[in-house]
Amino acid sequence: MHLPEIDKFAHLKSPLHSWDARVKIVSISTLILSIVLLEDIRVAFLGLVLAIILVFLSKIPFSFVLVHLRWVLFFVLALFVVISLTVPGNLLIKLSFFSISREGVRLSLLISLRAISAALLVFPMLGTTRFYLTLKALQKIKIPAPLIQLLMFTYRYIFLFLDEEKRVFIGANSRGWVRKTNLSSLKTIGSLVGMLLVHSFERTERIRDAMVSRGYNGRVKTLDEFTLSAKDFIKASLIIAIALLLNLFRWIR
Amino acid sequence: MHISDGVLSAPVWIGGYAAAATIIAATIKKIKVDNMPKVAVMTSAFFVASLIRVPLGPTSVHLVLSGLVGIILGPAAFISIFVGLVLQAFLFQHGGITTIGINAIMMGTPAFLAYEIFNLRKNFSFGANEFIFGALAGACGVFLATLILALALITTGSEFMGVAKYAALAHLPVMIIEAITTGFIASFLMKVKPEILKGK
Numbered sequence: 001m002h003l004p005e006i007d008k009f010a011h012l013k014s015p016l017h018s019w020d021a022r023v024k025i026v027s028i029s030t031l032i033l034s035i036v037l038l039e040d041i042r043v044a045f046l047g048l049v050l051a052i053i054l055v056f057l058s059k060i061p062f063s064f065v066l067v068h069l070r071w072v073l074f075f076v077l078a079l080f081v082v083i084s085l086t087v088p089g090n091l092l093i094k095l096s097f098f099s100i101s102r103e104g105v106r107l108s109l110l111i112s113l114r115a116i117s118a119a120l121l122v123f124p125m126l127g128t129t130r131f132y133l134t135l136k137a138l139q140k141i142k143i144p145a146p147l148i149q150l151l152m153f154t155y156r157y158i159f160l161f162l163d164e165e166k167r168v169f170i171g172a173n174s175r176g177w178v179r180k181t182n183l184s185s186l187k188t189i190g191s192l193v194g195m196l197l198v199h200s201f202e203r204t205e206r207i208r209d210a211m212v213s214r215g216y217n218g219r220v221k222t223l224d225e226f227t228l229s230a231k232d233f234i235k236a237s238l239i240i241a242i243a244l245l246l247n248l249f250r251w252i253r
Numbered sequence: 254m255h256i257s258d259g260v261l262s263a264p265v266w267i268g269g270y271a272a273a274a275t276i277i278a279a280t281i282k283k284i285k286v287d288n289m290p291k292v293a294v295m296t297s298a299f300f301v302a303s304l305i306r307v308p309l310g311p312t313s314v315h316l317v318l319s320g321l322v323g324i325i326l327g328p329a330a331f332i333s334i335f336v337g338l339v340l341q342a343f344l345f346q347h348g349g350i351t352t353i354g355i356n357a358i359m360m361g362t363p364a365f366l367a368y369e370i371f372n373l374r375k376n377f378s379f380g381a382n383e384f385i386f387g388a389l390a391g392a393c394g395v396f397l398a399t400l401i402l403a404l405a406l407i408t409t410g411s412e413f414m415g416v417a418k419y420a421a422l423a424h425l426p427v428m429i430i431e432a433i434t435t436g437f438i439a440s441f442l443m444k445v446k447p448e449i450l451k452g453k
Contacts (some may be wrong), residue, residue, distance in 0.1 A: 031353065050405070069346055079257075079416070086414070104412075112259075115349065122342075142279055150293060150336045153289055154336055154340060157293050157406075158340070162304070178310060182432070186434050189305070189434055191433070191437065193298075200298070201449065204294050216286070
């Protein structure tokens with residue numbers, strides 16, 4: 001299983017890595033919004049091409065991106081099957097007991113293009129900055145402090161929790177326990193998860209106490225400072241202009 | 254259960270964000286440096302829950318734990334689930350970015366009700382109160398979420414009627430597994446560390 005390390009390639013150098021995190025988050029979020037609002041399949045396809053270009057420019061390896069995209073691909077595939085079979089319209093293919101309509105295929109294709117492009121754009125946006133810097137940028141954009149704190153703590157505990165979860169279940173398996181569909185198996189899972197929670201509560205309370213005693217008061221403090229240059233604004237205006245243009249197509253036609 | 258980007262119509266997901274922002278604004282005071290570890294542990298548990306698989310005949314389903322988050326965090330549950338979804342969307346590409354709001358409404362609001370249901374146990378004495386009310390709370394988490402999911406899909410367009418029906422059916426076994434597991438987790442916590450389940 002892979003760990004959710006979105007910033008694994010944040011050490012590389014690319015036009016997206018050097019972009020100021022605050023401006024980057026705002027600009028690429030605008031682009032994501034604009035792509036999700038697209039109604040025309042051809043324009044949505046253009047959106048996907050743009051997303052791929054941005055991932056390419058960010059130098060994040062496509063193999064890494066693809067592993068992360070498997071949930072989206074799985075979702076899109078399931079949707080394709082259900083929508084093509086249930087949306088009525090002009091028949092495209094008719095087999096003995098089911099039929100695939102042109103409208104169904106069009107709708108599922110549009111949704112797939114929008115979903116995949118949005119997911120791809122997360123990599124140039126967050127994969128090119130260290131996670132703690134992203135949090136600091138969010139703090140500068142005035143996202144409420146409790147939310148940022150919670151994001152920070154949770155992000156750290158996820159790795160801890162994944163490790164512990166693996167350890168607890170390996171422990172049970174090595175004692176001969178097998179997952180089955182019955183009440184006693186569910187009881188064991190319930191107790192293991194409960195144990196995991198109790199361990200984690202105690203551990204994180206100690207971490208909290210250690211942090212508070214070192215002066216933690218709920219704000220992200222790093223020595224990195226953000227500086228804005230003309231380049232940051234040029235990149236931002238380019239991305240936002242593209243975002244607007246994609247949606248303008250529909251009004252011109 | 255998550256809705257991905259690009260499925261819902263704009264009014265539905267924008268409405269989802271507006272509603273989620275309102276609930277967050279109303280409950281954000283519940284998160285302090287003091288209870289941060291508890292909330293963060295439950296948030297990461299919620300995040301990791303989708304990786305804990307329970308076999309079901311030839312396939313397997315995964316835990317959701319939104320009911321359990323409600324039981325343990327009470328009024329802070331919504332923010333916890335919201336943050337869990339934000340991380341799932343951005344770190345795992347699981348769910349969508351524009352749909353975080355509506356997904357939070359879908360999984361987070363049932364957590365409030367789960368909390369209330371679990372608190373009702375004090376009025377009864379079945380001998381296995383924690384298991385019974387934990388199971389009800391867990392079932393409520395999945396059941397209401399499925400209901401909201403179906404509603405969101407149907408309000409987006411009639412062509413999603415089929416998807417909504419299949420999604421609702423697929424969540425029936427998830428609900429049963431979730432209920433029993435949440436019941437066992439609650440009764441385990443009651444035995445080992447009852448102060449976690451203090452409630453009101």
